[in-house]
Amino acid sequence: DTAVSQTPKYLVTQMGNDKSIKCEQNLGHDTMYWYKQDSKKFLKIMFSYNNKELIINETVPNRFSPKSPDKAHLNLHINSLELGDSAVYFCASSQGGGARNEQFFGPGTRLTVL
Amino acid sequence: AQKVTQAQTEISVVEKEDVTLDCVYETRDTTYYLFWYKQPPSGELVFLIRRNSFDEQNEISGRYSWNFQKSTSSFNFTITASQVVDSAVYFCALTGTTSGTYKYIFGTGTRLKVLA
Numbered sequence: 506d507t508a509v510s511q512t513p514k515y516l517v518t519q520m521g522n523d524k525s526i527k528c529e530q531n532l533g534h535d536t537m538y539w540y541k542q543d544s545k546k547f548l549k550i551m552f553s554y555n556n557k558e559l560i561i562n563e564t565v566p567n568r569f570s571p572k573s574p575d576k577a578h579l580n581l582h583i584n585s586l587e588l589g590d591s592a593v594y595f596c597a598s599s600q601g602g603g604a605r606n607e608q609f610f611g612p613g614t615r616l617t618v619l
Numbered sequence: 620a621q622k623v624t625q626a627q628t629e630i631s632v633v634e635k636e637d638v639t640l641d642c643v644y645e646t647r648d649t650t651y652y653l654f655w656y657k658q659p660p661s662g663e664l665v666f667l668i669r670r671n672s673f674d675e676q677n678e679i680s681g682r683y684s685w686n687f688q689k690s691t692s693s694f695n696f697t698i699t700a701s702q703v704v705d706s707a708v709y710f711c712a713l714t715g716t717t718s719g720t721y722k723y724i725f726g727t728g729t730r731l732k733v734l735a
Contacts (some may be wrong), residue, residue: 595664
C-alpha cells in the first residue's frame, strides 16, 4: 500500500484554468505538507497542516489554497494558473510537526501550464 | 537565518568508485536536525538518515556512511563502491527548534551520476 499518494501524477492545463491536486496518507500522521520543486530541482515548502490546522504558510500567491478535510488528506487548489506555476508538487507527511520528524513524500504531481 | 549549502551541483563517477557528497549548514539553533534524502530518476523522495545536533557519531549503513562535524558545520555523505542504482539527486536538509514552526530547509541538491 502506498504510504503517501497524490493524484493526478501528471497535469497539463492551459493558463488561466483552475486545478486541484489531491493528497492522502495512510501512515496515521498528523502533519502534512506541500512542497514545490522547480525545474532546477530546488525544493521549497509551501504549506503545512497539523491536525487540520494551518501552521506554515510561506509567501505563496493567494491563488494557491490548501484544504485539509481531515488529518489524512491535504489538497491543493490553484486558481488562475500561470506559466510560472509549472513545477513538480510534492505532498509529504510526518508524525508531529517537530524538527526531529522525518517526512515521507508522495510521488509528486508534475504540473505543466501551457 | 538557516541555510544549507550543497556546493557540488553534479558529480560523475565510474562504478565502484567511492564518492562523497558535501553538505554545509548554517543555523543559530543549539538543537537541530539534519537529514539526507535521495531522489532517483523516478522522482520520489526517499528518506536516508536523520542526525540530531548532539550526536556526532558517524553512521554507517551498508555502503552508505555519514560524517557529522559540528566544528565545520558539515554533514557529509559517502557512498562506497558506488553502483549505477545510486544515480540520483541527493538533498541535505536542516530543521531547527527555536523558530516556532519547524520546516525543512533543503539544499539545492547534488546530482550523482554513476557510470557503468
